[in-house]
Amino acid sequence: MTAITDTQPDEGFRLSQLIYDTRYRSLTIQIIALILVLSGLGWLIRNAVRNLEAAGQDFNFGFLSNTSGYDIGQHLIEYSSQSTHLDATIVGLLNTLLVAVLGCIACTIIGVFMGVLRLSPNWIVRNIARVYVEVFRNVPTLLWIILVFAVLTESTPAPRAFRGEDPAASMLFFDSVAITNRGIYVPAITFEEGTATILTIVFLLSLVAIWGVRRWAKARQAATGETFPVLWTGLALFFVPVLLVNFILGGAMGLERPELAGFNFSGGVQLRSTFIALWLALSLYTGAFVAENVRAGILAVSKGQTEAAASLGLRPNRIMNLVVLPQALRVIVPPMISNYLNLTKNSSLAIAIGYQDLVGTLGNITRNQTGREMETVLLLMLIYVTISLTISFFGNLYNRSVTLKER
């Protein structure tokens, strides 16, 4: 075909326009790119299927209903070696979610605190926060996890050190908390039979009351300008009713202390070293990034706002809470979502210290014991994508609620 360089627009559509006409060119390029991507993908899938066939392996998820045969230390739901691989996967997923949720909460608290401190007028405070941010941000997560775990296991006494007439280590807080190299044992809350429901209802009612007080205080402040000590009332409402009802029921709620029995402490709740190490390391690491976001957010609020608030006679902490932070949130929230995503995905590094998260159970032991690599890895990816998309979804919902509302 010879090139036609006719530029008259009224001659109808010609094939060469797809390349030479700027109105169509971008579309053409996109379609070609799409075809290339799809055929590349198709080739990969075809290749995988053929290779699996050549290796004599089929592709199915039937193994999930087989008996797993292995034990998991930390299981939030009922689990034994007689449970199925699917149960093991769920146990792992819950462990992942536990560390992710607690990590997100902790990194937010650490990050906001450190971010605000970085802007402190006090030289020492400012630079301590700066050192924290720079040190944690610039060393890989994995190293922090391993370091924290090593410190926890090497520097704390073994349970056997608590034994004997003159033990080398002793429990803290009236013999109720034991810090060992296998984790921290804390007392568990126990309920006498039948009272758990009553106490739960009372507790839920206090939560509703806290919410109600907050609403009422806000409305009153809007109407009269008078403030109300919401925080203290809230704290009181949180603890007092439950304790009161407990007293009326005659001390139905008790504490079960961990006690040395055999090789380990038994009773109480064991926070395993692996869990603490992962949680702490992820929170501190991500907290450094959060601190930078918070700093950026605060710096984005014009200094005039602070000065104006100060000239009205507001105290510095009120200026921060009422004027600066609400405006800074608009800048802070979007990168926070990606920090939460990172923390959640980084929790898969748990495998380095043996915390049995999703990767530890499904991605490691189940994969190994069943040999279903393709299936387990695809399932893992699917689950992580789902978790990440859920976090972004709720993060974006929240973001929409704090963005600038133009009226």
Place this chain on the structure above:
Amino acid sequence: MKKSVFFGALAAAGLVAGAGYAQTLQEVQDRGSLRCGVTTGLVGFAAPDENGEWEGFDVAVCRAVAAAVLGDATAVEFIPTTGSTRFTALASGEIDMLARNTTWTFSRDVDLEFEFTGINYYDGQGFMVREDLGVTSALELDGATVCIQTGTTTELNLADFFRANDMSYEPVPIETNAEAQQQYLANACDVYTTDASGLAATRAAFEDPSAHMLLPEIISKEPLGPLVRHGDNAWGDITRWTLNALIAAEELGITSENVEELAAGTENPEINRLLGTEGSLGEMLGLDADWAQRAIAASGNYGEIFNANIGPDTAIGLARGLNAQWTDGGLLYSPPFR
């Protein structure tokens, strides 16, 4: 024109990727080295010495195969694998064979599509504890914290053992032997469990081995041996009969010292067939007549390898036990070379 080149390349790539696994021997010979999967380090079985040279009981199997196939016992590329990466490495073709105290089980043989080519060590799972823990039997371990390598048969046996005896335990999952050793020594677990041979090897590396003891219970059968992928029977035969050659050599009295002399020809027809002076066994394997001679010369016969790496005279100090020749009351029994 360009299009057809593109699709042609696609098709060719698909064909290459899709082609079967049935020419491992050819691949190894073309490459000039054997890729052998071993542990990440278990003294006596497979660990680099101070010069970085791999040595040990499993390593000797790799060297024997390399000597038989390539004529050079040093033409081995050792690839360290963990309990959880070993099967992927083998299935994906990253390694040609795996010689890494791996237990021969039904599902690994049948479902994972591997071919175990023999047993080079008859083992069983044991427990190691500190001497001063005051425990004398595995049945007293209720409530103990146990270090265990993940993705292994020992993990499953452990769950079964504690369940069958109605005891509870706290598993501490660990990836490599070195990590387990560190955790155990830091007292993060009361018990370390793995194959008894592995425990002996680990204990030998401790600063004070006498402070630790192996409990008398052996809770499982762990036949350990080299394995290859399903679907390449010729390659499977080579590894199987190389191992058998080492075992038969001990039975027939062929050692690394006298192998050359015996290869000149003897009165014993089986020795002659094995060493290639009679018959054509090497040719049947697709190798030359001297294959077994080279395999035996590499690190000696089975007994020599055992004594040099894990035997009573080494720090690990394992007795022959089940791993003695059948003529001495053990289980080692090579099928005849004829």
